Amino acid sequence: MGSLSPWHWAILAVVVILLFGAKKLPDAARSLGKSMRIFKSELREMQSENKTETSALGAQSESSAANPTPVQSQRVDPPAPSEQGHSEARPAS
Numbered sequence: 001m002g003s004l005s006p007w008h009w010a011i012l013a014v015v016v017i018l019l020f021g022a023k024k025l026p027d028a029a030r031s032l033g034k035s036m037r038i039f040k041s042e043l044r045e046m047q048s049e050n051k052t053e054t055s056a057l058g059a060q061s062e063s064s065a066a067n068p069t070p071v072q073s074q075r076v077d078p079p080a081p082s083e084q085g086h087s088e089a090r091p092a093s
Contacts, residue, residue: 004012020028 017025
């Protein structure tokens with residue numbers, strides 16, 4: 001039930017040709033091929049950018065591990081609790 005027999009594929013091909021027409025199918029296949037090429041080139045570009053960023057971050061972390069920068073700590077006191085009394089404002093009549 002999961003696989004299609006050759007007859008199923010033949011009927012499917014006839015339906016596709018009837019729906020889209022024989023003239024439009026080559027154009028559709030051509031545009032699909034162009035889209036796939038563009039997609040693959042963008043993926044390769046993103047992967048190469050990711051590799052360069054990763055190597056740059058690795059070099060940066062190695063240099064920061066070798067020369068740690070001192071951090072001066074400061075004490076921060078929490079704000080004093082304020083009076084949160086609500087004034088009873090009455091609307092003017």
